[in-house]
Amino acid sequence: MVTASDRAVVGFSLSGGQAHDAPEGIALLSEISRAEEQKYLLMDRAYEGENVRVAAVEMGFVPVVPPKRNRKDPWGYDKERYKRRNEIERYFLRLKRFRRIFTRYDKLDILFCGFIYVVMICDAVL
Secondary structure (H helix, E strand, O other), rough: EEEEEOEEEEEEOOOOOOOOHHHHHHHHHHHOOOOOOOOOOEEEEEOHHHHHHHHHHHHOOOEEEEOOOOOOOOOOOOHHHHHHHHHHHHHHHHOOOOHHHOOOOOOOHHHHHHHHHHHHHHHHHO
């Protein structure tokens, strides 16, 4: 999921439970368009791979992601800006308030996506 703030989603996609998040992240990055005021891309450590960071830079973003602790050549990142990632986590908490989402009652992906859309609309209205 790509969010602009703790209240606005830019895009999301579903993947299998056994799939890694990084390929889906690259696909989502290729689908969104960057506005001029959007400069930084706050990412979780799951997306700290070289290919995801290169894709973000190619799109014009400045990736803000800490390196994993076992990296041989870690890079610097803006620690103060990375602290704002909690806004993204707050959006996920808003989604998980709905029991149907966090327990994944729906067996079909289309029904699950539909309910996520309904929750996003309800959350934007409130």
